Amino acid sequence: MTVLVVGGLREEHFASTLRAVSGDLEVRVSPNIGRKEDIRYALAWEPPPGLLKTLPNLELIVSVGAGVDHLFRDPELPEVPVVRFVDADLTGRMVEFVVLNVLLHHRRMTEFREQQSKVEWKYLPEPASHDVRVGIMGLGVLGGAASQALAKLGYRLRGWSRTEKRVDGVDCYFGNQLDAFLAETDVLVVLLPLTSETRGLINRNLLAKLSQRGRDERLPGPVLINAGRGGLQVESDILAALDIGQLYAASLDVFETEPLPETSPLWRHPRVVITPHCAAESDPRAIADYTIAQIEALRRGERLKHVVDRTRGY
Numbered sequence: 001m002t003v004l005v006v007g008g009l010r011e012e013h014f015a016s017t018l019r020a021v022s023g024d025l026e027v028r029v030s031p032n033i034g035r036k037e038d039i040r041y042a043l044a045w046e047p048p049p050g051l052l053k054t055l056p057n058l059e060l061i062v063s064v065g066a067g068v069d070h071l072f073r074d075p076e077l078p079e080v081p082v083v084r085f086v087d088a089d090l091t092g093r094m095v096e097f098v099v100l101n102v103l104l105h106h107r108r109m110t111e112f113r114e115q116q117s118k119v120e121w122k123y124l125p126e127p128a129s130h131d132v133r134v135g136i137m138g139l140g141v142l143g144g145a146a147s148q149a150l151a152k153l154g155y156r157l158r159g160w161s162r163t164e165k166r167v168d169g170v171d172c173y174f175g176n177q178l179d180a181f182l183a184e185t186d187v188l189v190v191l192l193p194l195t196s197e198t199r200g201l202i203n204r205n206l207l208a209k210l211s212q213r214g215r216d217e218r219l220p221g222p223v224l225i226n227a228g229r230g231g232l233q234v235e236s237d238i239l240a241a242l243d244i245g246q247l248y249a250a251s252l253d254v255f256e257t258e259p260l261p262e263t264s265p266l267w268r269h270p271r272v273v274i275t276p277h278c279a280a281e282s283d284p285r286a287i288a289d290y291t292i293a294q295i296e297a298l299r300r301g302e303r304l305k306h307v308v309d310r311t312r313g314y
């Protein structure tokens, strides 16, 4: 039984970990595919378009990430099950990222850093966490976990999803209730998948609908945190919103083009925090264990977990 590791994300690292933990699997790394008939499973990030369809015995594609938009860039992706990566380690990392960035802006750290660079000692008012409304777009595995961690810190939580949801301590909105959700949000956290429905959603119109007043007068203005996908956002609109004060600050982990081009004004904006798509990385050991568990389930004829719905695109 052979697994092919393919698609531009630390393949050798993932392959060596898979080899170390698997007993009877042969692990090959693209482009050294060897005899194509041997390959039954693919562990993939963004495979070269058309490559996977040339593997006649492929039975399963495991996504290296929780998101799968990169896989569906291949218009000829074979009609075998695609499972996405859902894992406690990855979820924990994303929760840390979200909590870190909500706190960072709520506690005005970009301004304090700026003041420090000028050796300036100046008090800035900060509201209590229970006066800050955090709205999470995407109440799935990651958004749901982030909401629970933020609620423990006292924040007021609301969430928006495609279908109706109930989440403890979260005011839930769905579908066409987006405007009502935005009007009740001071800090917008984006944890949506990139699909044909969500592409470009974080744009000028949406940002203008965020609560401008704030629940508490000490809030300096709305904040955007996007750790979903760069294709969800229109960067020129984010910059314009920052410039006219419609947004106070932003933390962006994902970008329309990655790496973010040197010429992007986002790099130099004092209220923008940039991270290089590292909000929650897939741990090689966790992904190896996950891949083996999925393959074993398939071999035993069991129902696979976290199968992607191709019609929805996530």
Ligand code: NDP
Pocket (backbone or CB within 6 Å): 065, 066, 067, 068, 094, 137, 138, 139, 140, 141, 142, 143, 160, 161, 162, 163, 164, 165, 175, 191, 192, 193, 194, 195, 197, 198, 227, 228, 229, 253, 254, 277, 278, 279, 280, 281, 314
């Ligand atoms: P899930 O599939 O568990 O959750 C997705 C959520 O988005 C669901 O609540 C879903 O609604 C909602 N959603 C999808 N489409 C729409 C829509 N059109 N309108 C409203 N809501 C919608 O995904 P995860 O939580 O596991 O991951 C979310 C994303 O995070 C990934 O797709 C990936 O892009 C990104 N990610 C980024 C990482 C990084 O390092 N920056 C790391 C890992 C993931 P419903 O519940 O109704 O289905």
Ligand code: OXD
Pocket (backbone or CB within 6 Å): 064, 065, 066, 067, 068, 085, 280, 281, 282
């Ligand atoms: C993911 C990612 O989707 O790392 O898991 O972006």
